[in-house]
Every structure is written in C-alpha cells, then in structure tokens.
Amino acid sequence: MKHLGYFVVFLILAANVLFTGLLLFAAYSPYINPELHPVQSCFGLTFPIFALVNGGFLIFWLIIQRFKQALVPLAGFLLCFPQLHTYCPINWNTDNLPEGSFKVLSYNIMGFDGTIKKDGQNPILNYLKDSEADILCLQEYATSTAKKFLMQKDVEKALKDYPYHRIHTVGEGKGSTNKMACYSKFPILSAHTLNYKSDYNGSVVYEIKIGEDTLTLINNHLESNKLTKEDKVVYESMLKDPQKEKVKSGARLLVRKLAEASAIRAPQADSIAKAIARSKHPYIIVCGDFNDTPISYAHRVISQDMDDAFTQSGCGLGISYNQNKFYFRIDNILVSPNLQSFNCTVDRSIKESDHYPIWCYIAPRK
Structure with missing residues (x-):
C-alpha cells in the first residue's frame, strides 16, 4: 500500500x-x-x-x-x-485624484443599440451624457436619418458639453458603414485613420490639446472574431451539454474562426504599435475594442511601450463583453509611462450594448 x-x-x-x-x-x-x-x-x-x-x-x-x-x-x-x-489585477480606488486629472471613457456602443429610442430616449446616449467623462471614444458608432430613431442632431444636443467631435467611417470593405467617434471637451487639433487592412474595422489617431500639452489618442476597433449567432449558440451549447462529439466538432469550428481573426489582427496591432512609436507627442493614450484578451499577441504588441490602465488601477477580471458567456476583457485603455491612471473601471451598470464601457481618470506622472 x-x-x-x-x-x-x-x-x-x-x-x-x-x-x-x-x-x-x-x-x-x-x-x-x-x-x-x-x-x-x-x-x-x-x-x-x-x-x-x-x-x-x-x-x-x-x-x-x-x-x-x-x-x-x-x-x-x-x-x-x-x-x-x-x-486579474487587485487595486483599490482612490478619492484623492491629482489636480489636472481628466476622465477618458471607451465604449463599443453597438450603434446606440440599433439607434432605438425608448420613450423618446436612448439609454446609451443618456449614459454618455451623464458619464462626466472629458473624452469619449466610441466604436461601432451609428445614427439614423429617420426621426423615430436616434439622429445625429439628437446626439449633438445630448452631448452639447462636448464642443469638439470627429466621426470617421473605417474599413476598406465595399459599403462599410462602421464608424468611430471621439467627443471631447478639449480641442481636437487633427484626426486621421490608420492605413491597415480590414473590411469593417479600423483605428483613428487624434491630436488633442489639453492645457499646454498635446496628447496623441488612438481609438481602435480591431478585427472581430467573425463568430455568427449560430457559432455563439454552438459555444453555449457546448458549455451546457458537453458531449464528446459536440465539443469536438464545435471546438474545431470555433478555433478555426478565432485563428483566422487572430491572424488578421496581428498586422493591425503592428500598425498601431508603429503609430505609437512615431507619435510626435510624449503623452499617448490608446483605447478601444481590441477583440482579444489581455493574454494575446494584439494586446502584448500594442501595450509593449504602454501601461494597461486596468492592470494599473483596476480590480478583478474586468470582463467587458457581456453576451454568449464569452467572459473576457477585450476593451482597453492604455497610457504612456509618463501618464498614470486611477480607478479604472469596467462599468457593468449598462447592458444595452454587447460591451460594457471602460473608463478611468488619467493625469501626468509627477
């Protein structure tokens, strides 16, 4: 024995x-x-x-x-x-924010939930209006031309405290309607899209004047994982009823699609890293929907000369995708080493989009 x-x-x-x-x-x-x-x-x-x-x-x-x-x-x-x-960092929030700190919010708004109005209101737009953020970086931005839906003039009226905004259509696909937007309380001096291959996704680089300093801000929506509603049903079915053959066939399908998307995201991440390296300004913020986890090639390459705000000042897993049991943090805010983040939060209080917003306070390091 x-x-x-x-x-x-x-x-x-x-x-x-x-x-x-x-x-x-x-x-x-x-x-x-x-x-x-x-x-x-x-x-x-x-x-x-x-x-x-x-x-x-x-x-x-x-x-x-x-x-x-x-x-x-x-x-x-x-x-x-x-x-x-x-x-999975562990940090504590602070009430002692340094003087001169400002709030940045990044949010994949899923087209304002299809530009739907509920009793004349749009919950996502109301959330942005009440967020008290100084800079809003929005992915999958869309408005309607029909009065019964959310129109661009409705957004501008609600976000009147943001006198500066830029909206760009991204992606090289024929008829792409995917847009990115930045609303800012600080002057936006310039804005241009990064030139990399994608049918419906992209990145926009902004120069923003904050006091005496100019900030480079890069708003991103990287390649999605191309999972259809049917694929997500397969994934949920695997979790609920993990039969051997079902898991084997489902896993093969999901891995193939995830691998294809990962291969497309790689040069996109490389392009963003190059844009960070050639920035004319010492202060840099990179944010958006990376469509990949913190343990990924895309996150590693983009953040190699940056600090992850959630790692630096957030707590827990920070799961930012809220559907189909894909429990990952795929939305990020990164800051250059001469900046410091505070109280980084993935806000689970609003569920109208398939993503949760992520926000934090940022200030120059002393």
Missing part, C-alpha cells in the same frame, strides 16, 4: 507538471506570431482555465502537506506572475 501511495502521488505530480507546462505555454503564447501560427497563438484564451487547475493542484499539495510537490504549481505561478497580474 505504501508503494501504491507513492505511485499515485507520482501520477498526480506528473499531471501537475503537464498542466503547469500548459499554463506557461498559454501565458507566453502572445509571443507567437498569429500570421505564422494562428491556432497556437489562440492558446492564451485557455490561460484562466490552466491557472485555476494549477491553483487546484497547489491547494491539494498543501492540504496533504506535500510541500516539495507544491513547489511545482507555485513555480508555475511565479513564472507567469506578470500575466496573472495583467489578467
């Missing part, structure tokens, strides 16, 4: 080593170029799963007082601590 006990411990330890290796592979998969290895680059999606499994092994070893074996999952966590901190 004693030898049997040792054998069981050995098998559990071997499984622990395997899952710790998978955790580290997921943690460092953002260094895989999606254009060369699209499927492997998506492995970062599994990071929270393997982190939980690794945590389970750590608790197990501690309970049975096998402290030497506990070093395996502990080493795994230490080797991917930066990724853990990025994925």
Whole structure:
C-alpha cells in the first residue's frame, strides 16, 4: 500500500507538471506570431482555465502537506506572475485624484443599440451624457436619418458639453458603414485613420490639446472574431451539454474562426504599435475594442511601450463583453509611462450594448 501511495502521488505530480507546462505555454503564447501560427497563438484564451487547475493542484499539495510537490504549481505561478497580474489585477480606488486629472471613457456602443429610442430616449446616449467623462471614444458608432430613431442632431444636443467631435467611417470593405467617434471637451487639433487592412474595422489617431500639452489618442476597433449567432449558440451549447462529439466538432469550428481573426489582427496591432512609436507627442493614450484578451499577441504588441490602465488601477477580471458567456476583457485603455491612471473601471451598470464601457481618470506622472 505504501508503494501504491507513492505511485499515485507520482501520477498526480506528473499531471501537475503537464498542466503547469500548459499554463506557461498559454501565458507566453502572445509571443507567437498569429500570421505564422494562428491556432497556437489562440492558446492564451485557455490561460484562466490552466491557472485555476494549477491553483487546484497547489491547494491539494498543501492540504496533504506535500510541500516539495507544491513547489511545482507555485513555480508555475511565479513564472507567469506578470500575466496573472495583467489578467486579474487587485487595486483599490482612490478619492484623492491629482489636480489636472481628466476622465477618458471607451465604449463599443453597438450603434446606440440599433439607434432605438425608448420613450423618446436612448439609454446609451443618456449614459454618455451623464458619464462626466472629458473624452469619449466610441466604436461601432451609428445614427439614423429617420426621426423615430436616434439622429445625429439628437446626439449633438445630448452631448452639447462636448464642443469638439470627429466621426470617421473605417474599413476598406465595399459599403462599410462602421464608424468611430471621439467627443471631447478639449480641442481636437487633427484626426486621421490608420492605413491597415480590414473590411469593417479600423483605428483613428487624434491630436488633442489639453492645457499646454498635446496628447496623441488612438481609438481602435480591431478585427472581430467573425463568430455568427449560430457559432455563439454552438459555444453555449457546448458549455451546457458537453458531449464528446459536440465539443469536438464545435471546438474545431470555433478555433478555426478565432485563428483566422487572430491572424488578421496581428498586422493591425503592428500598425498601431508603429503609430505609437512615431507619435510626435510624449503623452499617448490608446483605447478601444481590441477583440482579444489581455493574454494575446494584439494586446502584448500594442501595450509593449504602454501601461494597461486596468492592470494599473483596476480590480478583478474586468470582463467587458457581456453576451454568449464569452467572459473576457477585450476593451482597453492604455497610457504612456509618463501618464498614470486611477480607478479604472469596467462599468457593468449598462447592458444595452454587447460591451460594457471602460473608463478611468488619467493625469501626468509627477
């Protein structure tokens, strides 16, 4: 029996080593170029799963007082601590905001929920009006020409405290109607789209004058994962009823589509990183819907010379996509190292879009 006990411990330890290796592979998969290895680059999606499994092994070893074996999952966590901190930071809000701080809000508004008016009001527009943000960066911006729906003049009336705004159609696809917008209480000196390949997505670079300083702001809507409503139903069905054949066929479909989108996002992320590097201004903010998780090639490349505001001043997972059980933070605000963020929040109080807004206060570092 004693030898049997040792054998069981050995098998559990071997499984622990395997899952710790998978955790580290997921943690460092953002260094895989999606254009060369699209499927492997998506492995970062599994990071929270393997982190939980690794945590389970750590608790197990501690309970049975096998402290030497506990070093395996502990080493795994230490080797991917930066990724853990990025994925699920723990910070506390502060009431002591520095003088000169301003509020930035990024929100994929899903066309103002189809430009619908409810009793003459649009909940998303009301939320933006009451947000007290100084700069609004909006993705999937759309208004209607019909009076019974939300019109551009309705938006401008509600957002009259934002005297400066720019609206751009993005994407090279024939007849693309996807728009990006920036509403600002500070002067917008210039605005132009980044030139990269995408049918319906894009990035817009703004120069914004704040006091004596000029800020580069890049508002982004990166390539979506091209999942149809039917694909999302397949995903939810896999979670509810994980039959072997259903999971196998569904996973193959989802991985193929996710890999294709990841390969398209890679050069888009490279273009944004180049725009950051050539900015004429020292203060830079990058925000928007990245359509990818914090453990991804796109997030790593774009944030390589930036700080993630949610990692710096947010708390928890910050899940920003709110439909179909895709529990990920795909909306971001990044700041240059000479800026500091405060109280970064993914606001779950409004559910009219398929995304939650993300906002934070920003001030120059002293």
